[in-house]
């Protein structure tokens with residue numbers, strides 16, 4: 001079989017490890033041939049396709065980013081499934097492995113509905129895909145955020161300041177919850193759980209009164225009850241969605257105004273997505289890659305590989321894209337016991 005690989009949506013540590021896993025097992029066990037589709041769905045509609053021999057994927061499991069490049073270009077703005085099929089026919093590509101988040105997997109499902117042979121691999125640092133217990137990239141993002149918060153705590157303590165840290169998480173607070181718990185944050189604010197201004201200031205003041213330098217971790221998608229998410233009004237992403245960011249600054253101003261405690265904000269941003277994947281993410285991504293090429297070989301079209309417990313399984317793309325995995329309130333409450 002000739003198989004095309006693409007990575008779409010935001011990048012994520014572990015993408016290259018998936019590519020390596022697919023190509024190495026596909027070459028050794030099934031003798032498939034591989035091509036790389038450059039820049040996500042853009043390369044598929046613009047016919048930007050390169051050979052992907054096994055030599056090209058050597059040593060890739062520890063390399064951040066994606067050797068194929070990525071984008072948020074929609075194939076449906078550029079000829080849709082018809083154009084995709086035309087390009088696949090030209091290159092005699094039998095099947096696609098689409099590696100991406102909820103958007104990419106939704107497109108993969110739409111391709112499948114139109115008869116294109118496709119298997120999905122879930123990626124996102126946000127860990128918000130419900131059909132899999134974990135996505136690769138999350139462990140790395142949490143490690144980066146945790147180390148950063150640990151560093152911010154020592155400078156906060158030196159100056160008796162409150163330190164606010166804004167982490168990624170557009171719709172869910174998994175990174176904030178895990179990094180906040182790991183670093184012993186005094187407040188964790190996530191999109192799923194409404195918290196009032198008074199409550200935030202109360203926890204900060206309490207931590208200060210105990211002689212601690214308060215640490216507040218806030219997910220970019222958090223907003224105070226009844227308010228819109230903080231967005232950069234000048235910018236939108238390629239899908240026209242507002243680029244989030246600014247809640248860390250808002251919380252910082254609030255704390256200073258209401259408590260008088262000197263407060264600083266740090267927005268970690270894309271530091272959480274760049275660089276080498278953790279060993280956990282390398283292993284999970286490699287397992288997803290080798291399982292994806294098994295699924296292609298078994299012609300399990302319209303499915304996605306997923307982690308359930310410690311096993312890699314195949315799930316229907318339709319189920320995989322039906323709902324986001326949000327943080328259950330009781331898990332946030334486990335952490336909240338120790339706030340303040």
Ligand SMILES: Nc1ncnc2c1ncn2[C@@H]1O[C@H](COP(=O)(O)OP(=O)(O)OP(=O)(O)O)[C@@H](O)[C@H]1O
Nearest residue numbers: 008009010072073074100101102103104106107124
């Ligand atoms: N509902 C949809 N219908 C058609 N195309 C979509 C849809 N959702 C997303 N896409 C397309 O799929 C691609 C990837 O989507 P998106 O940019 O949301 O990334 P993702 O895979 O969800 O990763 P991330 O977690 O970084 O958002 C983009 O090219 C986008 O144009």
Ligand SMILES: O=P(O)(O)OC[C@H]1O[C@](O)(CO)[C@@H](O)[C@@H]1O
Nearest residue numbers: 010124125126168169170237244
């Ligand atoms: O800057 P970009 O690439 O548009 O992506 C930002 C978004 O990507 C994510 O990291 C992953 O979906 C979100 O948490 C964040 O809102």
Ligand SMILES: [Mg+2]
Nearest residue numbers: 009101102103
């Ligand atoms: Mg998306």
